[in-house]
Amino acid sequence: MKKTVCSLLILTVALFTIFLTGCKEEASKPQPNPALADQLLIPPQALRDVGLEYVFSYVVPIRPGEKIKNFEIIGDRFYVISGRNYLTSLDRHALNPVYNWQIAPPETIFCGLREFDNQLYSIVGADLVAFDQAEGKVLMKNSLGFSPLCSPARNNNFYYVPGTDDRVHAFRAADMVRLFDVSANDGGLITTVQATSDFVIFATTAGTIAAIQPDSPTQIWRFEAADAVNAPVAYDGKRFVFSSKDACIYSISAATGKLQWKYLTSAILTNAPQITDSFVYQFVDGRGLLALKKVNGELAWQMPDGLALLAEDGRRVCIMAKNKKLLVYDNVDNKIINEIDVPGITRWATNTRDNLIYLGDDAGRIAAIKPIKY
Numbered sequence: 001m002k003k004t005v006c007s008l009l010i011l012t013v014a015l016f017t018i019f020l021t022g023c024k025e026e027a028s029k030p031q032p033n034p035a036l037a038d039q040l041l042i043p044p045q046a047l048r049d050v051g052l053e054y055v056f057s058y059v060v061p062i063r064p065g066e067k068i069k070n071f072e073i074i075g076d077r078f079y080v081i082s083g084r085n086y087l088t089s090l091d092r093h094a095l096n097p098v099y100n101w102q103i104a105p106p107e108t109i110f111c112g113l114r115e116f117d118n119q120l121y122s123i124v125g126a127d128l129v130a131f132d133q134a135e136g137k138v139l140m141k142n143s144l145g146f147s148p149l150c151s152p153a154r155n156n157n158f159y160y161v162p163g164t165d166d167r168v169h170a171f172r173a174a175d176m177v178r179l180f181d182v183s184a185n186d187g188g189l190i191t192t193v194q195a196t197s198d199f200v201i202f203a204t205t206a207g208t209i210a211a212i213q214p215d216s217p218t219q220i221w222r223f224e225a226a227d228a229v230n231a232p233v234a235y236d237g238k239r240f241v242f243s244s245k246d247a248c249i250y251s252i253s254a255a256t257g258k259l260q261w262k263y264l265t266s267a268i269l270t271n272a273p274q275i276t277d278s279f280v281y282q283f284v285d286g287r288g289l290l291a292l293k294k295v296n297g298e299l300a301w302q303m304p305d306g307l308a309l310l311a312e313d314g315r316r317v318c319i320m321a322k323n324k325k326l327l328v329y330d331n332v333d334n335k336i337i338n339e340i341d342v343p344g345i346t347r348w349a350t351n352t353r354d355n356l357i358y359l360g361d362d363a364g365r366i367a368a369i370k371p372i373k374y
Contacts, residue, residue, distance in 0.1 A: 041359055041367045042342055050328060050338035051372050052318075055356060060088050060364035061100060067362045071349040074115045077133065078349075078358065080366060085110050089136060092356065092368065099136040116154040123148045128161060128171075142176045144169070150231065153195035155214055160200055162190035168202050182217035184208040192231035199254075203229035207244060211257060221257030225250060234275045241280055241294070243269040249282055251297060261297030265290070274309050274350050279331070281309040281350075289319060291331070301334045303327070310348060313355035313371040320348050326357075328371070 040057055047053055060068065062082045072079040078092035085104040090097050104110040104124045111123040119139060120131040126147060130140040144161060146169065152161040158179070159171040166189060167181040184190075188206025195201075199220055203209045207225035212218060226246035233242040239260060241251045245268050251260040265284045273282040279300060280292040289306025292299055303319065310318040310326070316337065317329040324345060328338040347360035360366040 041344060041361060041365050042340065042369075046340055047369060048372070050326075050340045052328075052340075052357070052369050053372050055368040055370050056094060057365070057367045058090065058097070060360075060366060062086060062364045066364075068347045068360050068364060068366075070112065071347060071358055071360065072113050073349055073351055073353065073358070074113060074120070075133075078368070079113060080360070081110075081112075082364075087136075092358075098134075101136050103131075111148070111151045114151055114154065117156075121152065121154060121159070123150075123152060123161070128152060128159060128176075140176070142171075145178075149190055150192060153193045153200065155195040155197050155200075158195070158214060160193050160195050160202075162193050162202065164189070166190065166204075168193055168200070170200075179215075180217050182210075182212055184210050184222075188228070191229055192233055194233060194235060201233065201240065203231070203233055203242065205229070207246070209233065209240065209242070209252070209257070223250075223252050223257045223259070230269060230272045232272050234273055234280075236275055236294075239294075241273050241275050243271065243273050243282060245269060249273055249280065249292065249297070251280070251294070263292055263297045263299070274352055276309075276312050276352050279312075283308060288322075291317075300331070301329075303329070308348065309350050309352075310357045310359075311351040311355050316371055318355075318357050318371070320345075326359075 044054060060080050067083050068080055069083045070081045076092055078090045080088045084106040087103040088100040108125050113120050113122050118133045120133050122129055126144055128142045128144055132139055147164040149162040149164050152159050157173055159173055161169045163169055167183045169178055170180050171178050184204045186204055186206035186208045188204030191203050191205060193202040199211045200214050201209060201211045205228040207227050209223045211220040225244040228245045230243045233240050239251050239254055243249050247265050247268055249263045253260055266287055267285045271283045273280050278294055280294050282290045284290055288304040291301050305322040306319050308320045310320055315330055315332045317331050319327045319329055321327050324343045326340050326342050327336055330337050344361045345359050346362050349358040355370055357369040
């Protein structure tokens with residue numbers, strides 16, 4: 001009896017080890033899996049009637065009962081992450097499948113993907129892991145020695161990892177030697193960190209945004225909001241735009257940290273804003289979707305039923321709205337041009353790069369849709 005129990009225990013450990021090892025191996029090359037006509041999210045003619053058309057459709061290989069957890073748009077790739085941390089990488093312009101992979105064991109904390117120099121990196125459990133973006137191979141896995149809190153940041157020389165100890169830990173990218181730690185000293189947990197070759201900024205639940213030198217904890221500037229900063233902080237090369245739980249949206253100078261404008265909403269904000277060339281879009285509970293002029297923070301328009309920006313196409317803006325509707329809005333005339341019912345849609349992505357609209361449902365069907373040229 002003891003031998004039987006021991007044998008079962010050894011077999012269980014061996015199977016689990018094989019599973020974890022499989023997570024480290026090269027990602028598999030999936031076969032094309034386009035959606036059939038009866039699997040399309042929205043009838044093509046219904047799209048054409050409102051000035052939209054399919055770019056591609058696809059069915060993600062997920063298990064029965066499993067759902068899509070998240071979409072990530074990074075460069076020319078579109079990543080679909082399932083509830084069991086199964087990742088599918090697709091060419092986001094043509095939806096050619098590139099690879100799919102069990103990026104982390106099911107139920108393991110996985111903080112989403114970030115990209116630097118053709119590499120993806122993330123926190124998987126208590127490890128910092130880097131992947132080759134082209135093929136999905138694991139390039140580096142490093143046990144941090146502390147509990148990470150949210151997605152890390154990367155520049156040419158360093159990784160910056162927020163911890164539950166209220167500090168950002170800087171590691172030299174070449175050999176993962178920890179060089180310094182930095183804290184806002186405000187008693188707040190870190191909500192987000194971003195890095196460039198010139199500075200690193202991090203924000204906290206106490207309302208601080210601090211910029212430091214990339215190679216030392218030397219502070220460049222510091223800005224204090226009245227309450228927690230929501231992640232992520234949007235950056236367009238000139239300004240940082242963020243929302244706070246004090247019900248305000250802020251724009252501050254990236255060079256100096258000085259306030260450029262502040263817009264007071266009517267509710268505690270829990271979502272981060274999205275910025276495009278001309279506008280800042282913010283969902284406000286009870287007020288819907290707001291569009292502010294990026295240059296001065298003035299309200300351009302407000303849509304009470306709006307939930308999220310999907311994409312811009314010149315003056316046309318595509319919006320996900322309540323009651324499972326997709327709206328096409330004129331950003332100049334401030335009016336709804338078209339609308340279409342999308343009853344099965346449960347996931348969508350905000351795309352601030354171009355006019356592609358990404359939608360999905362719980363069955364793993366995803367689609368890219370674009371406005372018809374006018």
